[in-house]
Amino acid sequence: MKRFFKLLGIIILLLVIIILVAGFFISPKFHFEKSIVINAPKEEVWKNISTFSNFEKWDPWSIQDPKIQKSISGTDGTPGATYSWIGNDDVGTGSQTFIEIAPFDHINIDLEFKEPFEKKAAVKYILLPDGNKTKITWSFDTEFSYPWNAVSSLFMNLDKRMDKDFSTGLANLKKLCESNVTYITYNCKESVKTLH
Numbered sequence: 001m002k003r004f005f006k007l008l009g010i011i012i013l014l015l016v017i018i019i020l021v022a023g024f025f026i027s028p029k030f031h032f033e034k035s036i037v038i039n040a041p042k043e044e045v046w047k048n049i050s051t052f053s054n055f056e057k058w059d060p061w062s063i064q065d066p067k068i069q070k071s072i073s074g075t076d077g078t079p080g081a082t083y084s085w086i087g088n089d090d091v092g093t094g095s096q097t098f099i100e101i102a103p104f105d106h107i108n109i110d111l112e113f114k115e116p117f118e119k120k121a122a123v124k125y126i127l128l129p130d131g132n133k134t135k136i137t138w139s140f141d142t143e144f145s146y147p148w149n150a151v152s153s154l155f156m157n158l159d160k161r162m163d164k165d166f167s168t169g170l171a172n173l174k175k176l177c178e179s180n181v182t183y184i185t186y187n188c189k190e191s192v193k194t195l196h
Helices: 002-022 042-049 148-156 158-178 181-195
Strands: 029-038 069-073 082-086 093-102 106-115 119-130 133-143
Touching: 029 158, 042 119, 042 133, 042 158, 133 158
Parallel strands: none
Antiparallel strands: 029 133, 069 082, 082 093, 093 106, 106 119, 119 133
């Protein structure tokens, strides 16, 4: 038994050393992004990403927790508006706030997790229109302090988790936007006439 605990102690010590050393060489910054091409004009895609009330229609986390509690404060669709949620262990608790909204181009959001851990991140949506198609890129940026940068890189497999959630969300968004593509194409022409 003593030999077992001695071996266990050595293994734990080696892991700690590996984490501490690796932390000096692993970047504290974490970036993830995912893109998809939607067969709908930018106006339709924009409509569904520029307000938190429409975000609820395609976000991947509501599926993970049907009982998630959500609220919106401020004027939705404008800088300063905040979307807060309280969910289960998989979804956690947090909020996201619109920081910059450039119509039909990009949106910057401050994301703050409160549970099961505290972490701040920057989220961005970028639209690239191509005729009646629109490419949207959804990105996530955060930083981990030393030595958590090593822990997150070596053991948390964040890329896999992010890829799953972002893929689900973008697929939901694509389906939502394309379901109205004929209707929206007509409205886009009307909008152009109104603006001129």
